[in-house]
Amino acid sequence: xxxxxxxxxxxxxxxxxxxxxxxxxxxxxxxxxxxxxxxxxxxxxxxxxxxxxxxxxxxxxxxxxxxxxxxxxxxxxxxxxxxxxxxxxxxxxxxxxxxxxxxxxxxxxxxxxxxxxxxxxxxxxxxxxxxxxxxxxxxxxxxxxxxxxxxxxxxxxxxxxxxxxxxxxxxxxxxxxxxxxxxxxxxxxxxxxxxxxxxxxxxxxxxxxxxxxxxxxxxxxxxxxxxxxxxxxxxxxxxxxxxxxxxxxxxxxxxxxxxxx
Amino acid sequence: xxxxxxxxxxxxxxxxxxxxxxxxxxxxxxxxxxxxxxxxxxxxxxxxxxxxxxxxxxxxxxxxxxxxxxxxxxxxxxxxxxxxxxxxxxxxxxxxxxxxxxxxxxxxxxxxxxxxxxxxxxxxxxxxxxxxxxxxxxxxxxxxxxxxxxxxxxxxxxxxxxxx
Numbered sequence: 041x042x043x044x045x046x047x048x049x050x051x052x053x054x055x056x057x058x059x060x061x062x063x064x065x066x067x068x069x070x071x072x073x074x075x076x077x078x079x080x081x082x083x084x085x086x087x088x089x090x091x092x093x094x095x096x097x098x099x100x101x102x103x104x105x106x107x108x109x110x111x112x113x114x115x116x117x118x119x120x121x122x123x124x125x126x127x128x129x130x131x132x133x134x135x136x137x138x139x140x141x142x143x144x145x146x147x148x149x150x151x152x153x154x155x156x157x158x159x160x161x162x163x164x165x166x167x168x169x170x171x172x173x174x175x176x177x178x179x180x181x182x183x184x185x186x187x188x189x190x191x192x193x194x195x196x197x198x199x200x201x202x203x204x205x206x207x208x209x210x211x212x213x214x215x216x217x218x219x220x221x222x223x224x225x226x227x228x229x230x231x232x233x234x235x236x237x238x239x240x241x242x243x244x245x246x247x248x249x250x251x252x253x254x255x256x257x258x259x260x261x262x263x264x265x266x267x268x269x270x271x272x273x274x275x276x277x278x279x280x281x282x283x284x285x286x287x288x289x290x291x292x293x294x295x296x297x298x299x300x301x
Numbered sequence: 302x303x304x305x306x307x308x309x310x311x312x313x314x315x316x317x318x319x320x321x322x323x324x325x326x327x328x329x330x331x332x333x334x335x336x337x338x339x340x341x342x343x344x345x346x347x348x349x350x351x352x353x354x355x356x357x358x359x360x361x362x363x364x365x366x367x368x369x370x371x372x373x374x375x376x377x378x379x380x381x382x383x384x385x386x387x388x389x390x391x392x393x394x395x396x397x398x399x400x401x402x403x404x405x406x407x408x409x410x411x412x413x414x415x416x417x418x419x420x421x422x423x424x425x426x427x428x429x430x431x432x433x434x435x436x437x438x439x440x441x442x443x444x445x446x447x448x449x450x451x452x453x454x455x456x457x458x459x460x461x462x463x464x465x
Binding site: 177178179180181183184187188224226250251252253254255256271272273274275 | 323326327329330331332375378379390393394396397398400401402403404405407408409410411412413414416418
C-alpha cells in the first residue's frame with residue numbers, strides 16, 4: 041500500500057537526546073514525518089487518546105508507566121494501533137512480551153538503516169479496517185447503516201451503541217475513525233452525546249443521523265461541531281457522499297484503503 | 302389552516318403520496334426480504350407502531366404491518382430465520398419505520414416540532430384496531446400499502462389541539 045505523504049508519529053522516550061537521534065534518523069523517500077514527542081508513558085497514553093497517529097515508537101524503559109503498559113493501554117483503546125517498541129534491551133524476553141501485547145516489532149536502539157527499512161516495509165504492508173461506531177436506539181437503524189457500509193465495500197469493524205450514553209462510553213474506551221450518532225435517542229440524545237464526544241476528542245469525526253428532515257436539528261448539531269449529517273432512511277448515494285466527505289475532510293491514516301467515491 | 306389556527310396536514314404537504322414516498326424509500330433500504338409464508342397464522346396478527354409530532358402541526362403516524370411482513374423484513378436485515386425472530390426484534394423494525402416516516406414529516410412541517418419516540422404493540426388484528434381507535438383525532442391520511450403480497454395500513458391522525 042502506498043504510504044501517505046505525511047506520517048504522524050508518536051514518539052515516547054524519556055531521553056531527549058534519544059528522541060532527537062531517532063527523529064534525525066527517520067528519512068524515507070516521498071514521506072515527511074511529523075513527530076509528537078512525549079517523555080513518559082502516561083503522556084503517551086493521553087496523547088493517543090486525544091488524536092490518532094499513524095504509528096507509535098515506544099521506549100520500553102520509562103519512569104512511571106513503562107512501555108509495555110503503555111502498549112497495552114494504547115492497543116486496548118485502538119486494537120489496530122501500530123506500535124514499534126524501541127529499547128537497548130536486546131533480551132528475547134522483552135521482545136516476546138512486546139509481540140504478545142500486539143507490537144508490530146521490536147527495534148534495538150540506536151535505530152539503524154536496516155531497522156528503519158524494516159519499519160517502513162512493515163508499514164507499507166499494513167491494511168487496517170475503519171473503526172466505526174453506530175449509535176442508534178433502534179437495532180434496525182444500526183443494521184441498516186452497517187448494511188449501507190457493506191454495500192459500499194468499506195472494510196470496517198462496526199460497533200453498535202444503543203443510546204447516547206453507551207456511545208460516549210464507547211468513545212472513552214475505544215478509538216473510532218468515524219461515529220454515526222442518531223439524533224433521536226432516549227436517555228441521552230445524539231446532540232448531548234455529540235457534545236460529550238467532542239469534549240473527549242475534538243477531532244472525532246461525527247455524522248449525525250436523523251429521520252428529522254427539519255434543518256433546525258442539523259444547524260444545532262453543526263454549531264456543536266458535528267462534521268456531517270445523514271438523513272434516514274439512509275439512501276446509498278447519500279451515504280456514499282458522506283463517506284467521501286469523511287475521507288477528504290478527516291485526517292487520513294496509514295493502512296486505510298482509499299475509499300473516496 | 303385549521304379552525305384553531307394551527308397548520309393542517311395539507312398545509313404541511315402531508316398527503317398519501319408524500320407518506321407513501323417516504324415508506325417506499327425506507328423499505329428500499331432493507332435487504333430484499335423473503336416472501337412471507339401465506340399459510341402462516343402470523344398473517345392474522347399485526348405489529349402496530351405509532352410516533353407523534355407536536356408543534357405547528359400535531360398528530361400521529363400509525364403503521365400497522367402484518368407480523369409475517371415484519372418477520373420477513375427482520376429476517377432479511379438481521380440474517381436470522383423467520384421462526385427465530387422475537388417480538389422485540391419485529392417491534393424494533395416496525396418502530397423504526399414509523400420513526401422514519403414521522404421524522405421525515407417533521408421536515409415538511411418545519412421548526413419547533415417535537416417528535417416522540419415510537420410506541421409499538423404486537424397484538425391480534427382486532428385488538429390492534431381498538432388501540433388505533435384510541436388515538437383520537439381526525440384521520441387525514443389513510444391508505445393501504447401493499448408490500449410482499451400483504452396489506453399494510455398507514456394512517457396519519459391530526460389533532461385539533463397541540464396535545465395528542
